Amino acid sequence: MNHSLSSARRGSGDGDDAHALTGPYAVDALDADERALVERHLESCPACRDEVRELRETAARLAATTAVPPPDRLRSRVMAEIGTVRQAPPRNVVPLSRRGTLRGARLPWLAAAAMFVATVVLGTLLADARGDGGDSGADRIAAIVTAPDTRSVTTTAEGVSGTVLSSRSRDEALVLTSGLPPTDAAHEYQVWFMTDRGVRSAGLLDDSAGQGMNGRLLAPGLGDAARIGVTLEPTGGSPVPTTPPVMVMTLPV
Amino acid sequence: MRALRGVRAAADPAAETTLEGLLVRVARGDSAAFEEVYGRVSPVVLGVVMRVVRDPAQSEEVAQEVLVEIWRTASRYDPERGSANAWVCTMAHRRAVDRVRSAQSAADREERAGRRNGSPAYDEVAEEVEARLEREQVRRCLASLTELQRESITLAYYGGYTYREVAELLDVPLGTVKTRLRDGLIRMRDCLGVTST
Numbered sequence: 110m111n112h113s114l115s116s117a118r119r120g121s122g123d124g125d126d127a128h129a130l131t132g133p134y135a136v137d138a139l140d141a142d143e144r145a146l147v148e149r150h151l152e153s154c155p156a157c158r159d160e161v162r163e164l165r166e167t168a169a170r171l172a173a174t175t176a177v178p179p180p181d182r183l184r185s186r187v188m189a190e191i192g193t194v195r196q197a198p199p200r201n202v203v204p205l206s207r208r209g210t211l212r213g214a215r216l217p218w219l220a221a222a223a224m225f226v227a228t229v230v231l232g233t234l235l236a237d238a239r240g241d242g243g244d245s246g247a248d249r250i251a252a253i254v255t256a257p258d259t260r261s262v263t264t265t266a267e268g269v270s271g272t273v274l275s276s277r278s279r280d281e282a283l284v285l286t287s288g289l290p291p292t293d294a295a296h297e298y299q300v301w302f303m304t305d306r307g308v309r310s311a312g313l314l315d316d317s318a319g320q321g322m323n324g325r326l327l328a329p330g331l332g333d334a335a336r337i338g339v340t341l342e343p344t345g346g347s348p349v350p351t352t353p354p355v356m357v358m359t360l361p362v
Numbered sequence: 363m364r365a366l367r368g369v370r371a372a373a374d375p376a377a378e379t380t381l382e383g384l385l386v387r388v389a390r391g392d393s394a395a396f397e398e399v400y401g402r403v404s405p406v407v408l409g410v411v412m413r414v415v416r417d418p419a420q421s422e423e424v425a426q427e428v429l430v431e432i433w434r435t436a437s438r439y440d441p442e443r444g445s446a447n448a449w450v451c452t453m454a455h456r457r458a459v460d461r462v463r464s465a466q467s468a469a470d471r472e473e474r475a476g477r478r479n480g481s482p483a484y485d486e487v488a489e490e491v492e493a494r495l496e497r498e499q500v501r502r503c504l505a506s507l508t509e510l511q512r513e514s515i516t517l518a519y520y521g522g523y524t525y526r527e528v529a530e531l532l533d534v535p536l537g538t539v540k541t542r543l544r545d546g547l548i549r550m551r552d553c554l555g556v557t558s559t
Contacts, residue, residue, distance in 0.1 A: 129537075132544025137452075137459045138518040138525040162444045164544075167551040169451040171519050174500050175409030179425070183408065186426050187400060188393075191433040196391060199437040266390050359391060 135164035511546030
């Protein structure tokens with residue numbers, strides 16, 4: 110370790126300063142400029158990154174000795190606030206509708222996202238061409254994919270994935286799922302638009318097309334829905350959900 | 363219902379109960395997982411913040427910010443960069459020092475530092491630290507450091523001072539504090555058996 114550190118030190122000009130600052134950096138004892146200097150240096154110095162990681166773990170042990178029981182009001186404030194805070198997407202994932210502003214580095218992620226949507230849409234179109242999908246509204250799907258205000262949200266949990274493309278201007282949403290457990294003849298999946306005021310049915314998930322339980326639904330009447338949920342209901346659907354959701358996705362505003 | 367149970371059963375229960383596993387679920391918007399994360403980390407988050415910020419009302423405010431930030435940015439936690447626990451502690455400590463260094467408090471602190479003669483500030487911080495050192499190992503390892511290493515780490519981490527302030531408070535050259543912070547932490551790391559994996 111010492112070898113790699115000293116060679117890293119020799120390797121770069123401001124690495125000298127930056128390297129001597131790993132200790133202060135790990136305990137946040139730097140001003141903003143120096144902090145930025147160290148962070149730049151870390152990008153190109155794997156040995157320093159290792160050292161900082163270890164010193165941070167060490168600092169976390171110092172932190173452990175400070176633990177105090179938090180008052181109940183902290184819990185209620187935090188829980189109340191998270192209900193109003195949008196979660197940040199993973200650093201490299203950008204909503205499709207922002208593709209115009211993408212920089213080069215993010216392109217692979219865009220390509221992957223676009224590929225996913227393209228694959229799903231293509232699958233839908235092919236199913237229609239084979240005549241086994243009924244009227245799926247392929248042109249409406251194409252329209253929602255290309256609408257300027259279409260936003261997408263994807264979730265993957267425990268082998269189940271869901272994607273929603275929603276367009277407020279078209280007032281509709283395309284819901285796509287994969288990996289939901291198969292249903293028996295007496296049940297099917299129902300999709301719900303959820304608002305603060307309540308829940309209304311968006312329709313039944315059409316999973317007739319695939320063996321792999323790939324469901325889809327093109328649902329009009331998006332309105333001001335904040336989230337989309339999926340529940341398992343008796344065949345034909347229910348007026349209100351009767352089971353806990355197997356999937357909930359928060360819609361982009 | 364059977365289908366629902368199927369979905370749940372597919373998960374690996376061991377992976378879900380680590381803080382790292384919980385953060386993955388929090389990133390997907392799982393508020394039950396967040397409740398569990400809250401239960402685990404809030405005592406340390408509040409503890410670290412209070413140690414640095416001191417004022418209880420302000421500390422609770424900062425702790426709330428940190429905990430909400432965990433919810434908001436769980437998707438950006440990168441296991442390559444360290445444990446989830448270190449991620450949380452780093453966030454809490456950094457928010458706390460940012461708060462005390464914000465314009466107004468910075469002025470107050472400078473004045474305070476000017477009035478003091480170095481060692482009183484250290485004694486005050488150290489006293490509180492000692493009173494609260496629940497973990498024998500941390501205490502033992504801190505005790506194994508040289509005096510200057512221990513004072514530097516205590517003032518910087520528990521006191522939230524910059525290394526420049528630490529140098530002033532202890533009346534030693536800047537470079538010395540820089541070095542003592544680093545080699546002191548390395549000695550702590552080895553004493554505590556911290557590994558990077």
